[in-house]
Amino acid sequence: MxxxxxxxxxxxxxxxxxxxxxxxxxxxxxxxxxxxxxxxxxxxxxxxxxxxxxxxxxxxxxxxxxxxxxxxxxxxxxxxxxxxxxxxxxxxxxxxxxxxxxxxxxxxxxxxxxxxxxxxxxxxxxxxxxxxxxxxxxxxxxxxxxxxxxxxxxxxxxxxxxxxxxxxxxxxxxxxxxxxxxxxxxxxxxxxxxxxxxxxxxxxxxxxxxxxxxxxxxxxxxxxxxxxxxxxxxxxxxxxxxxxxxxxxxxxxxxxxxxxxxxxxxxxxxxxxxxxxxxxxxxxxxxxxxxxxxxxxxxxxxxxxxxxxxxxxDWDAKLKSHAHAADFKRAMNGELPANAFDALDAHIAQALEIKPADATRSASGAALAQLVPHIDDMVGGSADLTGSNNTFVKGMTAYDTENYGGRYVHYGVREFGMSAAMNGMALHGGVIPYSGTFFVFSDYSRPAIRLGALMGIRTINVLTHDSIGVGEDGPTHQPVEHLASFRAMPNLLVFRPADVVEAAECWKAALKSTTTPSLMVLSRQKVPAARESGDNLSAKGAYEIRSASSEAKVSIFASGTEVSVAIAAQKELEAQGVATRVVSTPCWELFDAQDAAYKASVIGTTPVNVAVEAAVSLGWEKFIGKDGIFVGMTSFGASAPQDVLYKQFGITKEAVVEKALAAL
Amino acid sequence: MxxxxxxxxxxxxxxxxxxxxxxxxxxxxxxxxxxxxxxxxxxxxxxxxxxxxxxxxxxxxxxxxxxxxxxxxxxxxxxxxxxxxxxxxxxxxxxxxxxxxxxxxxxxxxxxxxxxxxxxxxxxxxxxxxxxxxxxxxxxxxxxxxxxxxxxxxxxxxxxxxxxxxxxxxxxxxxxxxxxxxxxxxxxxxxxxxxxxxxxxxxxxxxxxxxxxxxxxxxxxxxxxxxxxxxxxxxxxxxxxxxxxxxxxxxxxxxxxxxxxxxxxxxxxxxxxxxxxxxxxxxxxxxxxxxxxxxxxxxxxxxxxxxxxxxxxDWDAKLKSHAHAADFKRAMNGELPANAFDALDAHIAQALEIKPADATRSASGAALAQLVPHIDDMVGGSADLTGSNNTFVKGMTAYDTENYGGRYVHYGVREFGMSAAMNGMALHGGVIPYSGTFFVFSDYSRPAIRLGALMGIRTINVLTHDSIGVGEDGPTHQPVEHLASFRAMPNLLVFRPADVVEAAECWKAALKSTTTPSLMVLSRQKVPAARESGDNLSAKGAYEIRSASSEAKVSIFASGTEVSVAIAAQKELEAQGVATRVVSTPCWELFDAQDAAYKASVIGTTPVNVAVEAAVSLGWEKFIGKDGIFVGMTSFGASAPQDVLYKQFGITKEAVVEKALAAL
Missing domain, CATH: 3.40.50.970 (Thiamin diphosphate (ThDP)-binding fold, Pyr/PP domains)
Structure with a gap:
């Protein structure tokens, strides 16, 4: 040569x-x-x-x-x-x-x-x-x-x-x-x-x-x-x-x-x-x-x-004299603005009072509305499902050739490309990317989510329509194995909030996790408020959301929309004289990171343990043991209105009560 | 209008x-x-x-x-x-x-x-x-x-x-x-x-x-x-x-x-x-x-x-007079030829005698060599990793524009397209498609694997390089969460054979499962023969591969390459006077389908239960309970020779022995 x-x-x-x-x-x-x-x-x-x-x-x-x-x-x-x-x-x-x-x-x-x-x-x-x-x-x-x-x-x-x-x-x-x-x-x-x-x-x-x-x-x-x-x-x-x-x-x-x-x-x-x-x-x-x-x-x-x-x-000199040098440095360092969460905290306090019923995707949208205006680094978007994902916040403009300053990206029907692009934004620095698609299509973007977890970067994936609660769209659109599949992935936070309060708390935890990507797994269907009190409990990953009236005989563990099923079952069991507690598990990974004493206290020692989740059971044994009762899915879903599906697949208050009583 | x-x-x-x-x-x-x-x-x-x-x-x-x-x-x-x-x-x-x-x-x-x-x-x-x-x-x-x-x-x-x-x-x-x-x-x-x-x-x-x-x-x-x-x-x-x-x-x-x-x-x-x-x-x-x-x-x-x-x-008439009408009908019905498994069975019998040490990907290749010549419907291929996946069998020719009769497809670096095309072949009928890539890239083809599971069709995905055993290629190429993520998927058989005998048995089970896609999860590295006797035990999904010398105090559960780790640990524990049994779990889904008595007998009742798998723990609690000992991965892997990685991540005979003894 x-x-x-x-x-x-x-x-x-x-x-x-x-x-x-x-x-x-x-x-x-x-x-x-x-x-x-x-x-x-x-x-x-x-x-x-x-x-x-x-x-x-x-x-x-x-x-x-x-x-x-x-x-x-x-x-x-x-x-x-x-x-x-x-x-x-x-x-x-x-x-x-x-x-x-x-x-x-x-x-x-x-x-x-x-x-x-x-x-x-x-x-x-x-x-x-x-x-x-x-x-x-x-x-x-x-x-x-x-x-x-x-x-x-x-x-x-x-x-x-x-x-x-x-x-x-x-x-x-x-x-x-x-x-x-x-x-x-x-x-x-x-x-x-x-x-x-x-x-x-x-x-x-x-x-x-x-x-x-x-x-x-x-x-x-x-x-x-x-x-x-x-x-x-x-x-x-x-x-x-x-x-x-x-x-x-x-x-x-x-x-x-x-x-x-x-x-x-x-x-x-x-x-x-x-x-x-x-x-x-x-x-x-x-x-x-x-x-x-x-x-x-x-x-x-x-x-x-x-x-x-x-x-x-020359560039160092330019930065030095730049009007927004401090803000630029802050953003590039991945730090949040001071008071980033003030509006969100007020929103949480209000929700604890009002106890609104809402779909958790709407709850996520409501949280975003309290974050996006206060954290300029957040750049959102959706893979062509904006209205369904509740990722757009009023006042945002589209990121486009005439407006690169826009903070909302129309990614098109490109879930994988979207997640990879979010990784690139996070790697570049100065931007906190979030975006939406249906939870079931996280399969498409999974390789990019994995790479983000491996790199330890902050991206937030809004994944709505999170279970058979999708309803009529049927099994192609109903994630039943996706929670387990992502809970298996190292260095990834899988959030599945139960209501408006948890959704806001989960957003806070996700934004604070600078070296870990997050999934926000959210429902299409409306659920009642679950949380009654307590400060930032979702950050612990799992916590007792309802105590038993006396020494508990039954523990019911649930996440997301099934927390309300668990709470309804608890009421019924208590009414029948069975002391029952309910544990909400919005984020298993954050729970795993708690100390052993806290974890033991949350898992408890009741003779009967039930888990309820509109998904497959894989992994739930760590809460309920190998002889615990699981109320959830064992197959793919089906096409029908969501309330019909919950009944047909037996994920109901009645099923929980019946199985808990039988086990006692 | x-x-x-x-x-x-x-x-x-x-x-x-x-x-x-x-x-x-x-x-x-x-x-x-x-x-x-x-x-x-x-x-x-x-x-x-x-x-x-x-x-x-x-x-x-x-x-x-x-x-x-x-x-x-x-x-x-x-x-x-x-x-x-x-x-x-x-x-x-x-x-x-x-x-x-x-x-x-x-x-x-x-x-x-x-x-x-x-x-x-x-x-x-x-x-x-x-x-x-x-x-x-x-x-x-x-x-x-x-x-x-x-x-x-x-x-x-x-x-x-x-x-x-x-x-x-x-x-x-x-x-x-x-x-x-x-x-x-x-x-x-x-x-x-x-x-x-x-x-x-x-x-x-x-x-x-x-x-x-x-x-x-x-x-x-x-x-x-x-x-x-x-x-x-x-x-x-x-x-x-x-x-x-x-x-x-x-x-x-x-x-x-x-x-x-x-x-x-x-x-x-x-x-x-x-x-x-x-x-x-x-x-x-x-x-x-x-x-x-x-x-x-x-x-x-x-x-x-x-x-x-x-x-x-006219076509019916044409078929009637066709020289190979019966074979065509058989193939379109998804039935296997008579004696499809004769050569494979002989191969298994021989392996039980010779007890060859081999990488399970080579073991899979050896099984294929006994199947492809006898099942004309099998059409193989790889996403540009033919030599690594051991999917090519001598005598096959490339499927190409000049030779559509060829039975080996060079799919290119297109894992998702490959899996989707396999679905199409299986849906068409007359073809039993199999193909290969690295296990970590199953993430790319996951949406097609899911659709295959949902449709209930027979495709066989050969997925080699199945753990940190990949070695030097590092964490981007080392699947640690993939076993759990696919075990979560309904109607999918995830096979992870331990040796030459199990690999052949798993291929047999996969080919017989006409309404379920299969993954063949296979190692890059060589492992000793594990199986000593027994007929078609992999079809039960899990079985006792080593009995304890007396009433067992310890059960060790493992799959794939870690079965040999479990067996080595068992020898050591027995030598130290601790009666220990080993259970091989080549396919959880087939095990789940066994009757309760069989399952209880395999899971056993030993006071100490250990699982060994070079992957994350999610799901293993169903074998070992929530207080069981898991020896495996809790993070992504790293780049180094595979034997170094097994030691560094503590997936060794010594670790199993030490933890089992500590628990006793």
């Missing part, structure tokens, strides 16, 4: 030699780990080198600089590309030891890039397509903050490297349609167009015309030789001048530089053996020891990084 | 009047139910009328005729369209009473069309995009059986009506790319191009060029006035002559015929009140009583259906 390596050891290294440094580090790290992927990092090293030395705005000394460009490696398996770049440009987060310890316990270089684990990684990637979809959210947040704070205080690009797999995934469609609709021209996608996937040449599974596809979605598109530094630079310059999002097909050879293995579809993953590595080093003329970057090359990389960091100083 | 209604009461009704019958039934059923959607059925009534009276091959008297055209209403919320058509054409499954009882308990007309519930419904739809993606699988199965049985015994089209929402969903991208790649020219998609979604005009969320998009994916495309019967017929005729899959944009007005509400974006769902209904009836000149179709109109519909059914007789 470069025969000028020797001269560069004294002179300024050529761009190709700088790219070779990425290639050699990538290939040797994978070789040492005996796992990972060198194909993409080697193939895209030239494009990445041009980008990171001439275009990307970043500062290795300040990885969190608010107005840096965002760089997302959507093809996350090629993680050695970003680790190499971070190391070469002087990020402290990735030492040569980390590169040597690629994919080992405790290193800064896990198999796929992990946000929060390694400074300079903007987004956890690996599940294909999602980096791209997340980047759309970053670009949305950028335009929003640009509009909100003015003075081009926020004015940066979002760059994505995506592979064939990313573009095959369905979420890429949602992402590019949304970006095209919103004309996010600061978003630039560099597609590693190498025609290779794991099973062989990509055409065994894909023959579509990607440029035409992106163009149809409203993108500016171009193809470029991904190994010609001059042409790459020209293409990137062109990209920065478009009024639409940009996709550049970078024609590359997989494992570029790997001598005889260059271009070999089988060189995607760990497949280069000792002899291959030797041949590759020879082909590149790379003579330095393993895991050593010759000083002139390292210095050239660091000099380039310093050049790219130049705007940082 | 039609002023000629009176004349048609005696003469042959015009096509528009026939379409009006669909419109009136749809709007009145929704009105009566006070829920549902008349907008799409009224808008697409003209297109559907042309299709069902002139093109669709079907026989109301034989809804299961194997070579009928398949018709999929991907925009399932417009269910009254298909119910109206089924009723008008004379399907016995939908009576006028059913239409009156639209969306009521026990009717044949649930809110969204449900496969298996109402004859004539080819696919449960409602979750948008999936009808289209499922239809791709039907079209794939059609071409495959056409090639397999020859003589054009199977030679029919698959028609889809899709809405804006279907085309926004990401799965539509996977579906159309796959169909384009495979040149499925018998697949014809009719897009209800009415520019309306729930939140308003579709352009608030979508401005892409759908025709250009489909063209980029390799489809033939055309736009047509969706209310001009002549032009519709010409377009459909053109569609049947293409060498690629076809998409026709049918320009329609939502709620066509509804007088002043025609074209109103707010007329999508239940929004027509008494006065609107009256105005609509006037606009259409429809004077018949509610829920009455004038006899000439009904007769015209039935005559059309008889015309469309004409090829049925």
């Amino acid at each position: 470069s025969s000028d390596i020797l001269s560069t050891l004294t002179a300024k290294p050529s761009p190709t030699v700088m790219a070779d440094a990425v290639r050699v580090l990538s290939m040797e790290a994978v070789h040492r780990a005996k796992s990972g992927h060198q194909g993409m990092p080697m193939g895209m090293a030239d494009v990445a080198t041009v980008l990171w030395t001439k275009f990307l705005k970043y500062d290795p000394k300040a990885p969190d600089w608010a107005d840096r460009d965002r760089f997302v490696l959507s093809a996350g398996h090629g993680s050695m590309l970003i680790y190499s770049l971070l190391h070469l440009t002087g990020f402290k987060s990735v030492s040569m030891d980390d590169i040597k310890n690629f994919r080992q316990w405790g290193s800064a270089t896990p198999g796929h890039p992990e946000y929060g684990h390694t400074a300079g990684i903007e987004c956890t990637t690996g599940p294909l397509g999602q980096g791209l979809a997340t980047a759309v959210g970053m670009a949305m947040a950028e335009r929003h903050l640009n509009a909100r704070f003015g003075d081009d205080l926020v004015d940066h690009k979002t760059w994505v490297i995506a592979g064939d797999g990313c573009l095959m995934e369905g979420v890429s469609h949602e992402a590019i349609s949304l970006a095209g609709r919103l004309k996010l021209n600061k978003l630039i996608v560099l597609w590693d167009d190498n025609n290779v996937t794991i099973d062989g040449v990509a055409t065994i599974a894909e023959t579509g015309d990607q440029l035409a596809r992106f163009k149809a979605a409203g993108w500016a598109v171009k193809a470029v030789d991904g190994h010609d530094h001059g042409k790459i630079a020209a293409a990137l310059r062109w990209a920065t001048q478009q009024s639409k999002p940009v996709m550049i097909a970078c024609k590359t050879k997989i494992s570029k530089g790997a001598g005889p293995k260059e271009g070999d579809p089988h060189s995607h993953g760990y497949t280069l053996f000792d002899s291959d590595i030797e041949l590759a080093r020879k082909a590149m003329g790379w003579e330095a020891e393993s895991f050593t970057v010759p000083s002139p090359i390292k210095k050239a990389w660091e000099a380039a990084a310093r050049r790219q960091a130049r705007p940082h100083k | 039609s002023s000629d209604i009176l004349s048609t009461l005696t003469a042959k009704p015009s096509p528009t009047v026939m379409a009006d019958a669909v419109r009136v039934l749809s709007m009145e059923a929704v009105h009566r139910a006070k829920s549902g959607h008349q907008g799409m059925p009224m808008g697409m009534a003209d297109v559907a009328t042309v299709l069902w009276t002139k093109f669709l091959k079907y026989d109301p008297k034989a809804p299961d005729w194997a070579d009928r055209d398949r018709f999929v209403l991907s925009a399932g919320h417009g269910s009254m369209l298909i119910y109206s058509l089924l009723h008008l054409t004379g399907f016995k499954s939908v009576s006028m009473d059913d239409i009156k009882n639209f969306r009521q308990w026990g009717s044949a007309t649930p809110g969204h069309p449900e496969y298996g519930h109402t004859a004539g419904i080819e696919c449960t739809t409602g979750p948008l995009g999936q009808g289209l993606a499922t239809a791709v699988g039907m079209a794939m199965a059609e071409r495959h059986l056409n090639a397999r049985f020859g003589d054009d015994l199977v030679d029919h089209k698959t028609w889809v009506i899709a809405g804006d929402g279907c085309l926004m969903e990401g799965v539509s991208h996977e579906a159309i790319s796959l169909a384009g790649r495979l040149k499925l020219n018998k697949l014809i998609v009719l897009w209800d191009d009415n520019n309306v979604t729930i939140d308003g005009v579709a352009t608030i969320a979508e401005t892409g060029d759908q025709l250009a998009r489909f063209k980029a994916a390799g489809w033939a495309v055309k736009a047509v006035d969706g209310h001009d019967h002549g032009k519709i017929a010409a377009a459909l005729r053109w569609a049947t002559q293409q060498s690629k899959p076809v998409m026709i944009a049918c320009k329609t007005k939502i709620s066509k015929g509804a007088g002043p509400k025609e074209g109103d974006p707010h007329s999508h769902g239940y929004t027509l009140f008494d006065s609107d209904i009256e105005l609509a009836r006037k606009a259409m000149g429809w004077e018949a009583e509610s829920f009455t179709v004038p006899s000439p109109i009904k007769k015209a519909w039935e005559a059309a259906a008889r015309r469309q059914a004409r090829p049925h007789k």
